[in-house]
Amino acid sequence: MLVNQKVRILIFISLMQLCSSCTKNDNNPPDLFVQSPLSNESFQLPCDIKVSGYVTDNEKVDRVEVNLVSENSATIVQGFDLDADSSYFEYDLSFIVDDLLLLSGNYFINIKAYDEFGNFTSKYITLYLNEIPKTMESLIYITSNTNQTFIYQQDLIGNSQLVKQLQGNHLLSIGNSRSQHLFVGTDQNGDFFDLNNFTKLWNVPVVSSNYPLFIDGSKSEDGNQSHLVLADGRINSYNKNGNIINTIYSNPQEWFGKFNFQENIVVVESSSSFLDRDLVVYFRQSGIEKQRVEINGEIVKIVSVSNNEYAIFSQFLDESRISIYYENLNQIYTDLELPNSIIYDAILLDNYLIFSSSNGLFKYDFNLNTLNSISSNIKPSKIILSEMDSFVYLTVGTELWTYSGNGNLNYLSNYGDSIRNFIPVYNK
Template identity: 35%
Template sequence: MLVNLKNRYIILFFLIFCFLSCAKKDNDAPVISIISPVENTSYQLPASIVIRGNVIDDHNINNIKINIVDENQSPISTEINITIDSFEYQFEESFQINERLLNSGTYYVNVKAFDEENNLSSSYRSIQISEIPRVLKSIYFLTQGHFFTYLYQLTVGNGFVITENIHSITGNFQKSISNSRHEYIFVGTENVGNAFEHEFFTDLWMINPSLSPYNYFTGLHLTDLGNQLHVVSGDGEIKTFNKNGQITNTIYAAQQEWFGEVVFDDDFIIGEVFSSLISRSIVVLNRNSGAENQRFQNIGEVVKIGKLSDDICYVVNQYQNNMQLKKYSISTNNYWLEYEFPNCNVYDAFYKDNLLFLATDLGFLRFNFNTMSLVNLNGQYPFHNLKYEDISGLFYLTSGSKLCIFDEVNNALNTFDLNDTLTDILLHYNK
């Protein structure tokens, strides 16, 4: 009897084992239903995006994850992870999206659900996001005196202007630039290069100038949407800094040469190098390695160089007392004169829509590359600095202590006397 009972238990355990082994494994993933937002709902940033829906499973749901991603599956929100111990769950989560650098486009609500067997299901719902509009936040100007450079904030009203001294940097002014994307201002003086944030003007990082035969800060350029700051220095180097002030690349001029005005494109640095005041050339360098591709001798001094097309650069050249407007072809290494204006000294230039606007000692000039014509828009003052505000279409020009504002059809709107000589104007945006 004991033997038979033992055999019966063995058979029973064997049958239970077979039953469990043959039981169907759960291979079915949870089912997700996104109720809100509906497909292609539009949002204007900053926005609150509420995601509602439910998840069901024939067994227990383990957890769900909810976030918002771009077309490359990169998240633009914090992921919410909810632990669940149920076969059904209704969710409602709110996401605050206020990233100022987020671009307009198609984005996706993404909900993932996992059951206890780690079966995964994922559901997407496309939404349309409109970016935070770009706006001008602040206008700054710089002056110098008593071995200090002073930064002022400028508020322009209906026929009046308010100035406020908000920061000072040791040393006489050399160059400055505003980086709206990463929210800092950089000012280079004979003593220091200082990057500081624009709200409370707290120092972020600094550059200590080395000895050089010319001004150390001879050029400042932003590329890659402001992610890179290129500092052209009087010791014959172009250093590239990231937003944290770390050097990511250095380009060296040839021995006994220095850099003048330059322009950056995706592949090259095109600009002027010189070994003396009269020995100057236009060169094309590889943007990453600094290897020289070609050069062409230049007579005179380059005041401004920029791109007209992928291949053609415009060159504003000062030859003795004559302003010259030239073109340079990267592909053919040809350099030629387009227009010459005698007895005119040019200090700054801005290119837009085949028009070249020029700050000169004869006034505010405009050259049309289509008609090859030069017009003096305003000859009341000699102008030295020129900035274009692309949202309002206003030009800001300096003449000594005067700030002159013109609209896009070049009507003089206002002239303000700010008492001190203006060394530069900075336009700072929200992004």
């Protein structure tokens, strides 16, 4: 009887092994072949990218996934998921890539082929996509008088129209072509507008103050954020949907002035009185103060000249100064003193500082500490950098001029009213 039991056990084990061998899963992945696009093929956006090829499997192809991804594997275009039910499957599809904000660079067509047992083969086809070129769409200029602010739009052939009229005197305005937003702040209110139709998108609430409601503003280098310095001691960062994604607060009894926004830090003037002024560095994300240094006079402009160096344009009574602040050392040194001068605006162009004052328009080489006069007659209130070419726009009373890096100073037009700000609008 014991022998019979052993025999039965052996027979049972043999049957289990036989069943297991009959139902064993296929471990062989499908074979994937790509016919187009070719590896390292280049495309000019907007474009239609054709993806074709075929898959074979010793059993059955279950599905094929196709995606367009970036170098960090982020999805660029919503992918395709194709069902299959045979040992041979052909795929032939197209990606329409027309993202205006997509940057030039390497991208990948990722193709994955699965069989019915979950085995898969994956291939990456490298592509180079050339971004949609930046083009100018229109020009915005802003005038203000008698407690009113007027926003005009001018097309590329010179036709102008009034697109918005606001209550209050103009204080600050910034344009952001990437998000297609325009901010205009007056001494009564502050609003963001859509650059396409000039409808109001959202309001910026402020509290009444003895200081101007809006002190300074800028956009991030990539255009994804807009930054505002407010009179109540806040620096707010807004995303394209109008959400405040970051706020930096001044110390009690201190107020912010002009600022410069960098990737990881914010350099800003902070004052507790007319005479007590500091240049303060904050960590951008946390809003924690990193360091500060005392300054003389009110800051007119802070211009980044390298990763850790900033040109500080300041004013005390009738004397102007150009100083260099070394953020790594937390030290500031005066480079140039300009007596009997009032500085209006400044910008970095081709590694030179271009600034305007009551004495004219100047070009300053901060490496050699040499100052050259561009014009003693042109005294711009605003200097606006072109985002497409190496030149700046200059607002001079009712007139608009340009100055290029090669030294050309050109008159463009007269708008008939004093220009408070001039904003070139691009497609992105």
